[in-house]
Amino acid sequence: MIVPLLVAIPIITIFFSFFDTRSEYLTLLKNTFLLEYISNSFFILVGVLFLTFIFGVTSAYFVSFYNFTGVNFFKWALILSFAVPGYIYAYSLTAFFENYGTAFSILTFLFGDSEYNQYIPKFDGLIGSIFSISFSLFGYVYVLTRASFLYQSHNLIEVGKNLGFSTKRSFFKIILPSARPAIVAGLSLVAMEAVSDFGTVSFFSISTLTTAIYNSWISFDDLSTANQLSFMLLFFILILFIIENYSRKSAKYHQPSRGFKSIPKIELKGKKSALAFTFCSMLFFCSFLFPVFQMSYWTIKFPKYFQDIDLWSLNFNTLLLVFLSSVCLIVFSFLSNYGNRVSKSKLLNYLSAFSISGYAIPGVILAVAFITFISWLSDTFTSAFGFASFKPLFIGSVIGLVLAYFVRFFSLSFNGIRSGYLKINQSIDDSAYLLGYSKFKTFTRIHVPYLKSSVFLVGVLIAIEIIKELPITLILRPFNFETFATKAYSYAAQDLLEAAAFPSLCLIMWASLFILFASRYILSDK
């Protein structure tokens, strides 16, 4: 009961004004840029959904059904894109294409001095944002779609052949529909992150609904406008959430029995093999190698920025946050899932659904909502019961950070473990009770071992998210506390992206390590 309430903090805070100052911001916005902001949000959403669909589904299709050069490499290399946060992607893209940027240096190096700036394409900020967000998120679609392809009990291509379909026709008529629920699930995750993005778009000087919420609340102290705009954003997200929930329900009908045989793959030769190879390697290059190269290039070009970095404490802080948060999240997701299972309560289910808000609300907004809420709660307790203030315990402390991450990532962790639980048949519990197992014993002896791999996977996902997390850490951190993400941000903020390269690279490296560590589970063929 407590957990979903806790997780609903951002929503509660956003909808109940604790102070009532109004500014003319909304009127101003309505008369000027509101439409543009909404259309920016809309184009980013549509653009990102389109690109992640193309990238994710195509690569999953190639990798799942065909054998071609490098297929075993691409299978896991494509998920490395999870390691690059959108904002680091934005740094790289900007640095590469800006006047006198990396592209300019490369051209100068190859062809000698000249005025190349006019030939280097100038990215529109909107396009830049769409690409940055897409490359950092298409992995969701890829992983889920691929898993769904592997779950098919028949070789769908064979089925198509037997029906006399061409490859193209069987792709559109059989394969794509069969993976629809997984694709929609992946896309709805992508959509939530795309709509709530703040760091990437603001780096590209693009204003969206999220920017307007940030401005009205944080710059103008105008909570009522922030409420109205948040309502609009939540409305967007709610629709997506309903679609996602719906598709997950229908997914049950598509899930085949667990009798799973690996499907013999079709050998691709010649042109077709080259095509699949080119597509996958381009995707791998753009989504992972490109930002890594850009950051490495700077790290090597400006070695003196190395010295200023206290690697020990950065590693320590990052790992401490990862450890504490994943333990808390996993324990509580476990307990609430177990509660749901034992009590079979609908209420709990609905409340847990609320928790998705943590993921869908922009991190900055969530952090400020968290601070406001703690402050309000503490003041209320102090004035009502004469309690000592507990603000210092939660604002500017590691405990506060962990709690805020908890709110943010609970739905990720809860749903991850729930999907594991769904695979344990209720009859297993019943037979355990028959054998005289207590509820507790059933939990520790049966559920825990069964769920080991989902727990592991969830832990790694949380770790990756926390390593990349920026806005919450930035606002809520204690004194003298830096992570790789805040360090990189701080250099970017003083206009020294060159110096941000090394912490960014470390961040990508840690996240990649976790991904490689878990790739076996993420890509589990079972």
Place this chain on the structure above:
Amino acid sequence: MKKLVLSILGLLFISTSVMAQEVNIFSARHYDSDVQLYKKFTAKTGIKVNIVSGKDKALQKRIKEEGKDCKGDLYITADAGRLGAFQSQGMFQKGASSAGIKKVVPANFRSAYWTGIAKRARVIYYNPKTVNPSWNMTYEDLADPKYKGRVVIRQSNNVYNQSLVASLIKNNGAKNTETWAKGLVSNFARKAKGNDRAQILAVAAGEADWAVANTYYIALMLSGKKGPEQQAAAKKVKPFFPNQDGRGTHMNISGGGILKHAPNKANAIKLLEFLLTPEAQKHIVNNTFEYSMIDGVEPNKLISQFGLGFKQDLKTKVSSYGKLQAKALKIMTEAGWN
């Protein structure tokens, strides 16, 4: 292992522990060179300096919500308007202008609640191959239709622009500034985007003839800290100090004020006083390329080569920016300045 456990415990409760001699800073300036400067201060006085840096408005929000429990002593940021606005919300206490500070910082760049630490000028940049400004060119001139499609400047949400426009409102009135903003927007070479340095680069690359940006960005590029390409690009562009025939070039400050509930007020004043010593000022001008706040410290060579004798706008008090920034943003937004 024991050490590890202890440091974990220490971190968990870090906000509740209070050290004997310390000063806590909330800073919206992210310079690493600031941190080096604080280390010098610690070496001198034994007072430990603790920092949380972050985005300006978000930090302010945190400080406000923490209220009496806020451990912060000093709030440091790079815009007079923000200091002024925070002051008007009652978040500072008097004291930033101690006798020692009053002696060295001109009255124009401090208030009872905060003081400037370094100065910056927001100037016009031009491409000497294509245009040549007359000696008395002004910010106001940038709205002249003859510059159609040739001017770049960053977005209206940028606080440097808000302060610049605030000073225009102060001097020319709101009506005239509205007309000016509309004229300027119609002269834009592209939609406002990028940081100050990106505007200078746009002039270097021929995308525009005129840009508005702070002085220290060109020094950063010339210094080679951003590589030889940017160094070469910066040489193609010249800064120009506008309004020499009138009130002078728009000045802004990096500054700090003592927070309302500061637990270490005395140390905070000591730190501010230290930052205004010639030693510290030299460190600042040579790292961030800002102008010194006190007399007798020359700017870095990369800046002084552009001339030191220019007329600064000392008529418009920097403390007036805060009150007019909201108005400035409104005018810019209504003029279609994104």
